[in-house]
Structure formats: C-alpha cells, structure tokens
Amino acid sequence: MTLTDILFTALNALRSNLLRTLLTMLGIVIGIAAVITLTAASEGAQQGVGDQISGLGSNLLFIRPGAVEEGGIEIPGTGPSLFLEDSRAIEAAEFEYVDSIAAQGTVGGPGDFITAQAIYLGQNRSTLMLATEPAYQFVRDFYVERGRFLVEEDLTKKALVTVLGADVADELFGTEDPIGKSIRIFAGAGGFGVGFNFTVVGVMERKGASANTDQDDVMIVPMPTFQARVTFIRDARGRTNVDQINIKLNDRGSAAQAKEEIGGMLQALHAVEEPDFRIQSQSDILDTATQVERSLQVLVVSIALISLVVGGIGIMNIMLVSVTERTREIGIRKAIGAKRLDILWQFLVESLVVTTLGGLLGVIGGVGATEFAERFNIGGENAYAVTPLWILVGLIVAAITGLVAGVYPAWRASRLDPIEALRHE
Amino acid sequence: MIRLQGVTKEYIVGTQHVRALAGVDLEIGSGEFLSIMGPSGSGKSTLMNIIGCLDRPTEGTYTLGGVDVNRLGDSQLAVLRNRHLGFVFQSFNLLPRISAIDQVALPLVYRGATNRRKVAARALDLVGLADRMHHKPTQLSGGQQQRVAIARALVSRPAIILADEPTGALDTKTSIDIMEVFRSLNAELGITIAFVTHEREVADYTNRIVALRDGAIVSDEPHAPIYRAEPVAEPATP
Numbered sequence: 243m244t245l246t247d248i249l250f251t252a253l254n255a256l257r258s259n260l261l262r263t264l265l266t267m268l269g270i271v272i273g274i275a276a277v278i279t280l281t282a283a284s285e286g287a288q289q290g291v292g293d294q295i296s297g298l299g300s301n302l303l304f305i306r307p308g309a310v311e312e313g314g315i316e317i318p319g320t321g322p323s324l325f326l327e328d329s330r331a332i333e334a335a336e337f338e339y340v341d342s343i344a345a346q347g348t349v350g351g352p353g354d355f356i357t358a359q360a361i362y363l364g365q366n367r368s369t370l371m372l373a374t375e376p377a378y379q380f381v382r383d384f385y386v387e388r389g390r391f392l393v394e395e396d397l398t399k400k401a402l403v404t405v406l407g408a409d410v411a412d413e414l415f416g417t418e419d420p421i422g423k424s425i426r427i428f429a430g431a432g433g434f435g436v437g438f439n440f441t442v443v444g445v446m447e448r449k450g451a452s453a454n455t456d457q458d459d460v461m462i463v464p465m466p467t468f469q470a471r472v473t474f475i476r477d478a479r480g481r482t483n484v485d486q487i488n489i490k491l492n493d494r495g496s497a498a499q500a501k502e503e504i505g506g507m508l509q510a511l512h513a514v515e516e517p518d519f520r521i522q523s524q525s526d527i528l529d530t531a532t533q534v535e536r537s538l539q540v541l542v543v544s545i546a547l548i549s550l551v552v553g554g555i556g557i558m559n560i561m562l563v564s565v566t567e568r569t570r571e572i573g574i575r576k577a578i579g580a581k582r583l584d585i586l587w588q589f590l591v592e593s594l595v596v597t598t599l600g601g602l603l604g605v606i607g608g609v610g611a612t613e614f615a616e617r618f619n620i621g622g623e624n625a626y627a628v629t630p631l632w633i634l635v636g637l638i639v640a641a642i643t644g645l646v647a648g649v650y651p652a653w654r655a656s657r658l659d660p661i662e663a664l665r666h667e
Numbered sequence: 668m669i670r671l672q673g674v675t676k677e678y679i680v681g682t683q684h685v686r687a688l689a690g691v692d693l694e695i696g697s698g699e700f701l702s703i704m705g706p707s708g709s710g711k712s713t714l715m716n717i718i719g720c721l722d723r724p725t726e727g728t729y730t731l732g733g734v735d736v737n738r739l740g741d742s743q744l745a746v747l748r749n750r751h752l753g754f755v756f757q758s759f760n761l762l763p764r765i766s767a768i769d770q771v772a773l774p775l776v777y778r779g780a781t782n783r784r785k786v787a788a789r790a791l792d793l794v795g796l797a798d799r800m801h802h803k804p805t806q807l808s809g810g811q812q813q814r815v816a817i818a819r820a821l822v823s824r825p826a827i828i829l830a831d832e833p834t835g836a837l838d839t840k841t842s843i844d845i846m847e848v849f850r851s852l853n854a855e856l857g858i859t860i861a862f863v864t865h866e867r868e869v870a871d872y873t874n875r876i877v878a879l880r881d882g883a884i885v886s887d888e889p890h891a892p893i894y895r896a897e898p899v900a901e902p903a904t905p
Contacts, residue, residue, distance in 0.1 A: 243776060243779060244779060247776050254764070254765070258763070258764045266680055298791065416794060570760070571762055571763075573760075573772070574760045574761075574762060575762075575777075576721075576745065576748075577719070577721065577748060577754050577760075578748065578754070578773055578774045578777065578819065579745050579746065579748045579750070579774055579777040579778065579823075580745060580748020580777050581741070581742040581746075582742065582745075583742070583743040583776075584745075584777060660721050660724055661716055661721050664721075664756070664760065
C-alpha cells in the first residue's frame with residue numbers, strides 16, 4: 243500500500259463522518275490557535291516592554307525612595323526618603339559620568355487614588371501631572387515640539403506654566419493652538435483638592451503608546467510650583483519629597499560604578515546604615531521585565547498545551563470508538579490481504595490527518611485572531627507578534643498529538659483477529 | 668493444489684477444549700467446483716477459515732500451491748490471502764460508502780498494483796455490473812452487492828474462491844442468478860470455487876460434495892450438477 247493510498251483511505255474515512263471529524267478537530271484547532279495567539283501576545287508584550295524601556299533614553303539611572311516592608315513584602319515607592327535636595331547634592335558633586343539630572347514627582351496616572359485633571363472650556367481630561375526640571379527633556383530624550391519647555395526661571399518663580407503631552411493637547415484644544423492659553427488643573431480625590439490656572443507654554447513631541455503606559459498622556463509642570471501648590475510634602479527637616487531622580491550617564495563610567503558611588507553618597511547624606519532608596523539602571527529594569535515576561539510566557543504556553551492535551555485525549559477517545567465501530571471493516575480488509583502494518587498505518591494516518599489539519603486551521607485561526615485584535619486595537623498598538631517559531635512549534639505539537647493519540651487505537655485495530663472481526667456485528 | 672493432511676483444530680472455550688476439526692484430509696484440484704456441506708457445528712466454517720489462511724491448524728499440514736502454510740508468518744499469510752484466495756460471504760461484507768469499482772480494486776491496492784481501475788472494471792464486467800461501477804453499496808440491490816463481492820474475490824485471479832453461504836441472504840431468483848455467475852466463472856475462466864453451505868440447493872450446483880459432521884469428513888463424492896436455472900423471462904412478443 244502506498245502512502246497516497248493510505249492518505250486517500252484516511253481522508254475518505256474522515257469525510258464519511260464529517261461532523262465527528264470536525265468536532266474532534268476543534269479541540270486541536272482551539273489548542274493551536276490558543277498557542278499562537280497567547281505566544282503572540284506575550285512576545286508582543288515582551289517586545290513592547292523592551293521598546294518602552296529602551297525608549298526611556300539610553301543609559302539611565304533611576305533612584306526611587308526606599309520601600310516600606312510589610313510582612314516581608316516590599317511596597318515600592320513608599321516612605322518619604324528621597325528629596326529634591328538629594329538631586330541637588332548629586333548635581334553639585336559633579337561626578338564626571340553624570341550627564342544630566344532631573345528629579346520628578348507625579349500626581350494622577352494609573353494606580354494613584356489622587357487624580358489630576360486638565361480642564362479647558364468644558365473639556366476635561368484625567369491625566370498624569372508630572373513635576374520636573376528643565377533637564378528632563380535631555381535626560382529622558384523627550385523633547386518639546388511647539389512652544390518651549392520648562393526653563394530655570396519657571397522654577398525660581400514657581401510659575402504657573404505647563405507643557406502638555408500631545409494627547410492632552412489634542413483632546414483639550416483640537417485644532418486650536420494651545421500655546422498661551424490658560425487651562426485649569428485640578429488635583430484631588432473625590433471632589434476635594436486644589437485647582438489652579440496654568441498657562442500652556444509648550445506641547446511635547448508625540449512618543450506613541452506602548453503596552454501599558456502612554457507618554458503622550460501627561461502635563462508637565464515646574465517642580466517648585468508643584469511642591470508649593472499641589473502637594474505639601476516636606477519632612478521634619480524641611481526637605482521636599484520627590485518620587486524619582488532620573489540620571490543620564492555619559493560613557494565616562496559604568497552604570498555599576500555610578501550606582502556604587504552615587505548610592506554611597508546618598509547613604510552618607512541620609513545618615514543610614516542600610517540604603518533607604520533604590521538605584522536601578524535601565525538594564526536592571528529590562529532584566530526584571532524580561533524575567534517577568536518569560537515566566538508569563540511559560541504560564542501562557544502551559545495553559546495552551548493543557549488544552550492540546552485535552553484535545554488529544556478527545557482524539558484518542560474518538561479513534562478508539564472508531565476502531566470498535568469499524569471492526570468488521572478491519573476484518574474485511576484483513577481477509578482481502580491487508581497486513582497488520584497496513585491497518586496500523588490506516589488508523590494512525592487518520593489521527594495524524596485530523597491533528598495536522600486541525601493544527602493548520604489553528605495557525606490560521608490564531609494568526610487571524612491576532613490580526614483582528616491588532617486591527618481593532620485590542621490591547622494597544624503592536625501588542626502582538628506572531629513568530630514563525632511558534633507557528634512551527636504549534637504544527638509539530640499538533641502532529642505529535644496525533645501520533646500519540648492515534649498509536650494505541652491503531653495498534654489495537656492492527657491486532658484484531660480477522661475471524662473475530664468478520665463475525666463482529 | 669490444496670492439500671490438507673490430518674488437520675485438527677482445537678479451541679479453548681472457557682475451561683473446555685472444543686475440537687472443531689478432528690483430522691481432516693482433503694485435496695482440491697485446480698478448476699474444481701465443489702461444496703463443503705454440513706450442519707451448524709460440523710466444523711465447516713473452521714475448515715474454510717483454515718483453507719482461507721485466516722486461521723492455522725492446531726495439528727496437521729496444509730499446503731497451498733506447494734507452500735506449507737503453517738510455516739508462514741502473519742504478514743505472509745496476508746500476502747497469500749491477497750494473491751491466491753478470494754472470499755465471498757453471506758452478508759456480502761462490502762465496505763460502506765465506497766463505490767463498486769473501488770471495492771473491487773481494494774485487493775489490488777494492498778498489493779500495490781498499477782492500473783487497478785482497469786483491472787477492477789474488467790472484473791465487474793465479468794459479473795455483469797459494467798453499468799454500476801460507480802454505485803455505492805447502499806445504491807445496489809442484494810444480488811448486485813454480492814456480484815460486487817464476487818468481482819472483488821476474483822480480481823486478483825486467485826487459486827480458489829471460498830464462498831461462505833453466498834446465497835443465504837438472497838431470494839430464490841437472485842440466488843439462482845448468483846450461482847449462475849459462479850458457474851460461468853468456473854466453466855469459462857477455470858477458477859476453482861468452493862462453497863461452504865448447509866443448503867442442498869447450493870450443493871446441487873456443484874460437481875463434488877464433501878460432507879462434514881462433527882469435525883470429520885463423512886463423505887466425499889462426485890456429484891452430477893443439477894441446474895435449476897429458470898429460463899430468463901423474455902418479454903412476451905406479440
């Protein structure tokens with residue numbers, strides 16, 4: 243019996259019970275589609291995080307306040323232990339590898355119970371209020387497009403000026419020119435809070451959204467203005483709190499050296515034995531994020547593989563039923579000269595055809611689903627990346643499932659005694 | 668061509684030994700048209716399974732065309748069935764949903780032969796089904812299905828066709844037609860045909876009747892065939 247004959251026989255048998263074949267196949271189709279879609283989503287997220295972190299600008303150090311520990315769980319960003327004064331001190335120390343420094347503080351944005359709103363002529367947008375210094379542009383590699391950025395004078399005067407992110411400017415002003423207009427910024431929770439009129443002096447370039455943050459959804463204000471008007475966070479010694487100090491390094495020293503020396507200096511400054519702050523370099527963050535993504539991917543793939551195992555069990559079950567149903571057919575085939583191997587192949591190829599076709603349909607379905615999600619912007623821009631590797635893995639896994647699920651039923655069929663089989667009703 | 672010597676067959680059913688064949692000596696020559704008769708339980712089905720290489724004797728020797736069948740393995744027996752034996756069953760045993768021509772070509776598929784469809788078409792023509800080649804079993808009458816089965820049995824030009832109660836599921840008129848098909852295959856092509864039956868009407872067609880009882884041959888005699896073919900009803904001409 244040639245391979246073509248076996249294939250033809252298998253297709254014929256599958257066609258004659260089309261509904262059953264399709265339903266059996268569905269398990270594999272869904273399993274493979276899940277593998278393709280979920281891996282595409284996790285690859286996409288991984289690339290997104292990578293892009294986002296390298297999009298922060300090259301060679302950055304971030305210093306954040308030390309975490310408060312509760313039951314062994316660190317709560318990041320808690321504890322008033324990082325100050326604008328720290329930033330000034332680092333600047334004053336004139337490390338040769340420090341290119342520029344900008345401290346920042348934020349209100350609003352995802353996860354903050356205090357919201358910040360920008361209001362202009364009845365248009366209202368919740369956004370992230372980011373207080374910082376003129377160097378921010380250079381540190382974060384994020385420049386003003388129209389008007390101007392914050393200048394030193396804004397800081398000394400605690401001026402009520404703001405630079406809007408592209409999205410905020412678009413929503414509040416549309417086609418109108420925002421420069422020189424006055425908007426109201428309100429910061430607070432549940433109707434309680436403070437509101438001030440700010441003059442728009444600039445609009446930032448558009449950076450685009452990545453998987454979980456939108457850098458264009460922001461309004462930038464001078465740090466002293468923020469500290470004076472919006473939050474009143476000073477410690478007992480009169481130092482003002484900041485959320486983060488961003489340091490851009492040049493190539494005259496390594497990130498490790500910078501972490502070491504700047505950390506030592508801050509520790510001495512805070513007069514603490516253990517650092518009450520954290521210094522992370524961009525590559526640290528990238529590593530952590532990659533690790534998180536990897537474990538996410540393992541999780542996602544295992545879920546998808548479980549659905550494939552379930553599909554495979556379904557196929558095995560159906561194949562066993564099919565062998566019993568076709569006992570007489572097997573007897574007839576043996577009587578007219580089919581060898582054990584012929585029967586074995588017939589059923590094995592049937593199972594393989596089901597899963598391989600199911601795998602192909604699953605790949606098409608999975609790619610289709612990601613295209614669909616991409617087109618309707620489910621999960622953000624470039625949230626999915628279908629990789630040839632996973633398509634290949636999907637098809638191979640589908641074929642292996644067919645082999646594993648089919649081999650026992652096929653073996654049983656091949657071992658049937660022809661006389662018994664012919665007598666079978 | 669076919670020679671059985673001292674063939675016995677024992678089964679174990681539960682704890683009991685059942686002796687289905689108790690020392691059978693039988694020779695079947697080329698071109699014979701014979702029947703093996705006997706009541707239920709006489710061992711005729713067991714004998715047919717052994718002659719058909721579906722089963723092996725417990726003791727004794729069986730040679731088919733000079734080959735000692737006992738020494739062959741399963742797949743060699745399959746080859747033997749494929750090339751030298753044809754089966755026709757009471758219940759036709761056609762595969763569902765497969766057209767007549769593909770049914771008939773099936774033994775050739777397992778052999779890996781070429782131009783199967785042409786050979787299969789010729790076999791169908793021999794049994795008078797040239798105009799039903801692409802019909803499926805469900806679209807054929809009982810007699811036509813049995814003709815397909817006969818064509819399938821003869822397509823590989825076997826040494827012998829074993830027919831197990833081939834008319835058992837057919838009405839009298841159709842039975843006669845089927846027996847006529849067998850007779851003409853034997854007479855015109857010289858194919859050896861052995862019927863396994865308990866029906867006297869079937870045995871009456873044949874030239875030799877072997878009677879079996881309790882697993883042993885009780886008589887083996889030549890027989891003058893009685894033709895019961897009714898004249899084919901011609902439309903009355905005015």
